[in-house]
Amino acid sequence: MIQVKRIGHATLQTPDIGRLVDYYTTILGFRVVARTEGQAILATGFGQEVVTLLRGETAGCIRLSMQLTPGSDLGEAAVALRAHGIDSQIETDPSPGLPAVLTFTDPKGTVIELFSDWKSTTTVPAEGGINPLKFGHVAFTVPDVQRIVDFYVRVLGFRVSDWMEDFFAFLRCGPDHHAVNFVRTPKTTLHHMAFELRDFAHVQTACDFLGVRDVPIIWGPGRHGIGHNVFIYHRNPDDQIIELYTQIDLMNEELGYFEPRPWHKDVPQRPKVWDRKSAMLTWGPPPTPEYLRSRE
């Protein structure tokens, strides 16, 4: 059985690769670790690949990599996928940090790249930009949320952390409350990508950094109910929502509940179905129309 342990990097297709390279390097502070005419691979300050940009007609997230247990055999993962009727292919040396990936397409059309081992692309910490710690989660809109949740649970080993009513699912593959989200809309598309900051002070630094550069914050700062992360949202030059967050709930699998960071209204906080209002916010302003238009 396949058991994904964390999400790796997202591959974004974009009509203007230079504009996105500029955003991800000067605003988020990621570093270009490989560049060709139609492709750029970016990594965090300590060399973990987070975003690959590919030139294409339209903007969208076309691939998502996921890590299996280090040292695990991609051939065995291919056999496990075959048992679910899924064909997959091994690609070698796809990027500076990955020796090999096993690729297949999920039911919403995203190419999933499974890998077991990776290496850092740098030994020198990055300077400048907001400089998040990691790529924490990615959210997609889909017409049939239950169908894609079933696939991620049954085929990839994800666990359901929480539901917002019956239209918004939060799934984890490690200690973080969620690594992928699926929200119901008529169209299948990327909803947002989220990068983790160190702490609340780092969120403030990010607010000031965006403010000075006239990048509007479209929701936040606030603290969500589901996941309890402190968040701010803005848009990248391809009009995709980027979340910067800290203090997301961590699951204690042995005990079956989320550790308070620093507090919860439910004690202990276990996976459940939330109503929309308490799920969205424990405190902070309501979402702006500029945020909400991505779900319309």
Ligand SMILES: [Fe+2]
């Ligand atoms: Fe999020």
